Amino acid sequence: MGHPDFGRLEICVCRQSEVRTRIRERLFSLSHLEELRHLTFETFHPKGRVGLGQQQQLSLEQAFEQCRSYARSLDGWLLLSGGYGAGKTHLAAAIANECVSLGVPTLFLTVPDLLDSLRAAYDSKESSFEETFDRVRQAPLLILDDFGTHYATEWAQEKLFQILNYRYINRLPLVVTTNLLLDELEGRIRSRLSDPDLVRHVRLQVPDYRRPVEDTSQHELSSLDLHADQRLGNFNLRQNERMSNEERRSLDEAFRLAREFAEKPEGWLVIVGPHYSGKTHLAAAIGNQRSLEGHPIMFVAATEFLNHLRATFSPESQVRYDKRFEEVRKAPLLILDDLGGESSTPWAREKLYELLDYRFAARLPTVITSAQPLDKVEERLRLRMQDARFSTTHAITAPPFRGGRARTKRKPAS
Numbered sequence: 320m321g322h323p324d325f326g327r328l329e330i331c332v333c334r335q336s337e338v339r340t341r342i343r344e345r346l347f348s349l350s351h352l353e354e355l356r357h358l359t360f361e362t363f364h365p366k367g368r369v370g371l372g373q374q375q376q377l378s379l380e381q382a383f384e385q386c387r388s389y390a391r392s393l394d395g396w397l398l399l400s401g402g403y404g405a406g407k408t409h410l411a412a413a414i415a416n417e418c419v420s421l422g423v424p425t426l427f428l429t430v431p432d433l434l435d436s437l438r439a440a441y442d443s444k445e446s447s448f449e450e451t452f453d454r455v456r457q458a459p460l461l462i463l464d465d466f467g468t469h470y471a472t473e474w475a476q477e478k479l480f481q482i483l484n485y486r487y488i489n490r491l492p493l494v495v496t497t498n499l500l501l502d503e504l505e506g507r508i509r510s511r512l513s514d515p516d517l518v519r520h521v522r523l524q525v526p527d528y529r530r531p532v533e534d535t536s537q538h539e540l541s542s543l544d545l546h547a548d549q550r551l552g553n554f555n556l557r558q559n560e561r562m563s564n565e566e567r568r569s570l571d572e573a574f575r576l577a578r579e580f581a582e583k584p585e586g587w588l589v590i591v592g593p594h595y596s597g598k599t600h601l602a603a604a605i606g607n608q609r610s611l612e613g614h615p616i617m618f619v620a621a622t623e624f625l626n627h628l629r630a631t632f633s634p635e636s637q638v639r640y641d642k643r644f645e646e647v648r649k650a651p652l653l654i655l656d657d658l659g660g661e662s663s664t665p666w667a668r669e670k671l672y673e674l675l676d677y678r679f680a681a682r683l684p685t686v687i688t689s690a691q692p693l694d695k696v697e698e699r700l701r702l703r704m705q706d707a708r709f710s711t712t713h714a715i716t717a718p719p720f721r722g723g724r725a726r727t728k729r730k731p732a733s
Contacts, residue, residue: 566718
């Protein structure tokens with residue numbers, strides 16, 4: 320009478336192994352893991368492919384180790400985020416295959432497939448919706464792949480929240496993969512996936528392995544590849560040109576500041592000066608050096624940034640406005656070229672202000688070039704650019720570069 324299990328219905332010990340096997344096989348068949356048997360930790364390459372930068376390799380190795388550790392402990396939740404082709408699904412499937420081999424009943428589903436299964440259960444004669452729903456939310460290990468690729472109806476959001484909330488309350492192991500930012504997820508789901516006491520967030524900061532290796536550190540919006548030949552090593556200090564000492568010093572100082580920022584990007588570096596004075600070359604050189612070291616770079620002209628935002632308003636756009644804006648606003652290193660060269664509409668000014676105000680408040684490394692004198696820059700931006708606590712502003716006063724050697728005047732014949 321005093322036993323803690325008194326009154327509870329339990330499977331007979333002699334049948335527990337058989338029942339566990341049946342549950343495991345049922346979940347395995349629902350997961351289609353047979354098709355993913357080749358995605359294991361043994362077939363994953365934690366060093367990535369040839370051409371990855373040091374930081375990208377480190378990101379991949381750390382993700383691999385954390386996933387392998389999670390498969391052994393199943394402690395809490397694991398959130399894998401990163402771009403397309405970064406390796407999230409491979410790692411999630413590797414966790415599933417590892418756990419299945421250890422006898423853990425595992426349910427691996429892409430989110431669109433999960434929602435389709437729930438919808439189909441309404442008309443199914445084999446099992447009721449409630450049985451299917453409970454099987455998902457109560458699975459000993461649930462892995463949801465491609466979270467955020469589903470069509471976000473109210474019904475879909477509610478079902479997903481109910482599944483996650485049940486597992487959150489009961490502290491059941493969960494693995495989620497997504498290419499979305501946390502801010503793009505529904506508020507209640509975002510809140511639970513942001514709990515540091517339960518969730519281990521692993522970010523894979525590597526490019527799509529399907530893309531050519533030369534594009535490894537490039538975001539699709541970045542136009543740094545168009546400036547691939549602009550390096551610090553080939554920047555022309557124009558020693559043979561005739562200019563004043565002050566103009567020459569301004570060019571030397573701009574080069575020194577760019578070199579220091581490339582070595583340790585902190586705060587903002589703002590370079591202003593006339594067209595063809597070397598601003599874009601120095602900004603691109605910073606990006607190219609950081610890219611060679613494996614750091615993600617977002618190089619975009621102000622006009623291009625606004626055009627990318629406008630393109631999302633088209634009914635044919637495959638990218639939402641907020642996603643496109645966040646990709647630039649939260650870039651680890653943003654190089655915004657030719658600020659002031661864009662059409663100065665109220666909308667354009669407001670978007671640029673929102674972009675730079677966020678980066679200023681978040682203290683994100685940023686390089687800005689402009690042909691406008693600072694006194695012509697909108698006051699809200701100018702005040703941030705001139706804040707010496709966070710921003711270094713430098714003006715190149717050297718004349719536009721024309722190429723070649725400066726001609727020396729011949730002395731008149733005597």
